[in-house]
Amino acid sequence: MTRTSYNTEKSRLEKEMAKLQKKIQTLQAKQRKPKITEIVRAMRQYDISPEEIVAAFSRKPAGRAPGAAPRKTGTAAKRVIAPKYRHPETQATWTGRGKAPRWITDAEAAGTPRDSFLIAAESA
Template sequence: MTRDTYAALQLKIQKEITRLQKQAQALQSKQRSPVITSIVRSMREYDITPEEIASAYNKKKPARPATRPARAATAAKRTVPPKYKHPETGATWTGRGKAPRWISEAETAGKSRDQFLIKR
């Protein structure tokens, strides 16, 4: 059994790729011919000009509808009222996400978060 070199193997593969590409092109052109004939027949039947086809082809395609709404879009529509308020500065916090510095510092100083609750 002979041992092929890398270059020889690469050359064989390139030839095979070229042969397969030519085969694919021949198949595509064979399948395209009846489609083109059908299009031309329809154009003649409905009196459609090539310019009309070109203008319809160049129109912008409509965007595909999303299968489900994005979360960010729906979340941005609702605002959450503030739950906590700093008595001196008037800064507010909804109670969601990371606590603001003024709440963290007050808790470190021994105060309760409940002292900053907005009474409704």
């Protein structure tokens, strides 16, 4: 059995992949034509204009089918977190989540406890 080089094998596979992609496109075209014909027939039967289709297509769906999986949105709503710490001089704030800001870490390195920056402690 002869050994084929990486480039030869890659080239062969890329050609095969291109042939398969072309077959997929042909199959999709064959499947689409009857559906498009069916849609156009229904539009004519019910006197539906293309503008109505565009308007309906761009409209958000009114409701989901019962038992359907919830649709995920691209952007999730973020909650605003109230700040927990405030720098007394610069009034810079930090929620207490994530990496501590430099003014907190510098103060802790100098020996000031983090609790001394608590916002609740200021109003008490």
